Amino acid sequence: MTRIRITVTINGAVVERAVDPRMLLSDFIRHEARLTGTHVGCEHGVCGSCTVQVDGSPVRSCLLFAVQVDGREVRTVEALAAERDGALHPLQEAFHAEQGLQCGFCTPGFLMSVEPVLDRVEEMDDAQIRALISGNLCRCTGYEGIVCAVREAARKMASPSRSRPGGAS
Amino acid sequence: MKPAPFRYEKPRSVEQALALLAAEDEEPKVLAGGQSLVPLMNFRLARPSLLVDINGLAELSYIRREGSRLRIGALTRHAVLEESPLVERHWPLLTEAVRLVGHPQIRNAGTIGGSLAHADPTAELPVALAALDAGFVVRSRSGARELHWSEFFVGQLQTSLQPDELLVETVVPALPAGTGCRFDEFTRRHGDFALGGCAVTVSLDPDGACTRAAIALLGAAPTPIRAARAEAELVGRPVTAESAARSAARAVQDLDPTSDLHASGEYRRDLIESLVARSLLTARGRAREGVPA
Numbered sequence A: 001m002t003r004i005r006i007t008v009t010i011n012g013a014v015v016e017r018a019v020d021p022r023m024l025l026s027d028f029i030r031h032e033a034r035l036t037g038t039h040v041g042c043e044h045g046v047c048g049s050c051t052v053q054v055d056g057s058p059v060r061s062c063l064l065f066a067v068q069v070d071g072r073e074v075r076t077v078e079a080l081a082a083e084r085d086g087a088l089h090p091l092q093e094a095f096h097a098e099q100g101l102q103c104g105f106c107t108p109g110f111l112m113s114v115e116p117v118l119d120r121v122e123e124m125d126d127a128q129i130r131a132l133i134s135g136n137l138c139r140c141t142g143y144e145g146i147v148c149a150v151r152e153a154a155r156k157m158a159s160p161s162r163s164r165p166g167g168a169s
Numbered sequence B: 001m002k003p004a005p006f007r008y009e010k011p012r013s014v015e016q017a018l019a020l021l022a023a024e025d026e027e028p029k030v031l032a033g034g035q036s037l038v039p040l041m042n043f044r045l046a047r048p049s050l051l052v053d054i055n056g057l058a059e060l061s062y063i064r065r066e067g068s069r070l071r072i073g074a075l076t077r078h079a080v081l082e083e084s085p086l087v088e089r090h091w092p093l094l095t096e097a098v099r100l101v102g103h104p105q106i107r108n109a110g111t112i113g114g115s116l117a118h119a120d121p122t123a124e125l126p127v128a129l130a131a132l133d134a135g136f137v138v139r140s141r142s143g144a145r146e147l148h149w150s151e152f153f154v155g156q157l158q159t160s161l162q163p164d165e166l167l168v169e170t171v172v173p174a175l176p177a178g179t180g181c182r183f184d185e186f187t188r189r190h191g192d193f194a195l196g197g198c199a200v201t202v203s204l205d206p207d208g209a210c211t212r213a214a215i216a217l218l219g220a221a222p223t224p225i226r227a228a229r230a231e232a233e234l235v236g237r238p239v240t241a242e243s244a245a246r247s248a249a250r251a252v253q254d255l256d257p258t259s260d261l262h263a264s265g266e267y268r269r270d271l272i273e274s275l276v277a278r279s280l281l282t283a284r285g286r287a288r289e290g291v292p293a
């Protein structure tokens, strides 16, 4: 099969390669861009550990071919701290503080799924937070810590000017 | 867990896509959101020789109202349908149904056309569109045809789409004033494929008598089906707890759903009966509140 030349922006850096059409985006990220924070669990769309953002939307990187993201922007878990000169993103800090991880295999997928909608989480009840993370499986935590971490991160990131429950509105 | 090799083409127009699908010496497959096709390819249950990626065809991505009818382009993402205020206001059944499709990441990528063409018997949108009497516009190089939903779905994972045809549009008629809807299903875990479900609509006249009802069933048969006799029995009088229960029993009377490791056929039939009875009452309540106009 003829290789196809693609140019993908990953976390702000341009990656240019000639790839087989059948190369999955998850493999492109890990083996070509050498970013191993994106984990691969099931490779058929069920576990969510491979979740990355393409043009801002969380999607499964194991269900996209690398050729499909030619000319597009991909963001992976490495971006969270890289954008803060190495400091953890508040969502990562919250996962740490609230015991939102044990082995950590699932964590990058959770982070990339939740991060774009953190500003909406304040208006979500627990059922909505659970719906938000329903596409990510965790075999360790039992999810309680993850739900707490998401809520806590949203609270920390909300701007002080926003009305708060119990406060004047 | 890696797909077999294939040739990849990304057409710039529907005409180009149709020409690629008509190629004699290939086994082409349309690639839309990839949320059903790519898992099958990763398992090598599907091995197309040519993938025709339609994600560049922006002209197939739209939701608009023309006259009284809703038109949805095949490449419209689930997430876009979910967020559409037009759909939520006039066809709330679709909004309720699409929220139950998989998870947020799946709905960001998956398309309406892909859900329909994949034709999984437990997929939500085919059932909701059956209740709404939708039709599908299909194109090939030799022209376009419009198929009623009942002609489109022919079996489990089977449609009447020919290999050289592209599904381009879904057309949904308006609901009469005084109609209430309900989509409901049961899953073991949030976002899983459902064990059973239903989409119902109930139209009431100003005195509260039912003028029209639609009951479409999920997981009851290899394709979405309508319970025509159960619908007819509701018409001409108010919908009560008793008539809803009777109609639900009629709806599942001749069903023989499959048994598998997830549930027995008998369980599925009982489940669907309960869901239909409940949904009819919810839809009646919503009709009284005077939703879509």
Ligand SMILES: Cc1cc2nc3c(=O)[nH]c(=O)nc-3n(C[C@H](O)[C@H](O)[C@H](O)COP(=O)(O)OP(=O)(O)OC[C@H]3O[C@@H](n4cnc5c(N)ncnc54)[C@H](O)[C@@H]3O)c2cc1C
Pocket: A044, A045, A046, B029, B030, B031, B032, B033, B034, B035, B036, B037, B038, B039, B074, B075, B100, B101, B102, B103, B106, B109, B110, B111, B112, B113, B114, B115, B116, B117, B118, B120, B122, B123, B124, B125, B161, B165, B166, B167, B168, B191, B192, B193, B194
């Ligand atoms: C974890 C997970 C959970 C899911 N849960 C659900 C669920 O609860 N309910 C549900 O309904 N679905 C569910 N799905 C499936 C999802 O809805 C798919 O997005 C959808 O079934 C297919 O849409 P797609 O655009 O991704 O199509 P693709 O995967 O790209 O294509 C599917 C099939 O349709 C054909 N096709 C696509 N578009 C066209 C077209 N325009 N014309 C002709 N043929 C076409 C393809 O050739 C292929 O055969 C789930 C998927 C995953 C991975």
Ligand code: FES
Pocket: A039, A040, A041, A042, A043, A044, A045, A046, A047, A048, A049, A050, A051, A060, A061, A062, A063
């Ligand atoms: S590896 Fe992609 S969803 Fe599991």
Ligand code: FES
Pocket: A100, A101, A102, A103, A104, A105, A106, A107, A137, A138, A139, A140, A141
């Ligand atoms: S922390 Fe181990 S899988 Fe989630």
